[in-house]
Amino acid sequence: MTGNTRPGGRTARVRGAVLQAAGDALAEHGLAGLDLADVARRAVVGKTTVYRRWGTVAGLVADLLLDMAEQSLPRADTGSLAGDLRANARLVQRTLSDPRQGALFKAVIAAATSDPRTAEALHxxxxxRIREWAPCVDLATARGEVPAGTDPDEVIRAVSAPLYYRLLASGDPVDEAAADTAAEAATAAARAGVFVR
Structure with missing residues (x-):
């Protein structure tokens, strides 16, 4: 076997344990309280392993976000733009209202305002995630549900933006009703041509 990683082998298990520990610590203490030695202790791996592989807290957060993007559920294909956007909004809602995931996103977003490497990882x-969901808008365009030239990325952003606003700014509940309203608003705006380039 070539290379130094084995699918499902020790390397994958160590990475999984470290990223789980990092996410837990980040959700509990925020970026300021994230310490590589503490993450190693939580993950029950050697400190040198963590320092050698990730090097810095920013490197660890970047890998955590990469893993979260890779592990997130694939986009739905319900056969309609309204159904697809509702599925997207409900996925975002479940993530942001989860006690661990919501706290983790708050911590990462706060850190991204002052740490360029964390910001780039978040971006x-x-x-x-936008690349994963944008094709549902292309399919809607092909079905004639929205005008030609509708910007798929902007439609997907319009679905999640109100939910993040609730999480970070207003403190209003990030519940299914909010998710459904966000999806309905984005669908109506897309159908009206608001997102045509």
């Missing part, structure tokens, strides 16, 4: 996470 990469959202680029990945």
């Amino acid at each position: 990469g996470f959202y680029r990945t």
Whole structure:
């Protein structure tokens, strides 16, 4: 076998344990309280392993966000734009209202305001998720549900933006009703041509 990683082998198990521990610590203490030695202790791996592989807290957060993007559920294909956007909104809602995941996102977003490497990792996470869901808008365009030239990325952003606003700014509940309203608003705006480039 070539390379130094084995699918499902020790390397994957160590990475999984470390990322789980990092996410837990980040959700509990925020970025300021994230310490590589503490993450190693929580993950029950050697400190040198963590320092050698991730090097810095920013490197660890970047890998955590990459893993979260990779592990997130794939997009739905319900056969309608309204159904697809509702599925997207409900996925975002479940993530943000989860006690661990919601706290983790708050911590990462706060850290991204002052740490360029964390910001780039966060931007990469959202680029990945938008790429995953944008094809539902292309399919809706092909079905004639929305005008030609509708910007898929902007439609997907319009679904999640109200939910993040509730999480970070207003403190209003991030519940299914909010998710459904966000999806309905984005669908109506897309049908009206608001997102045509």
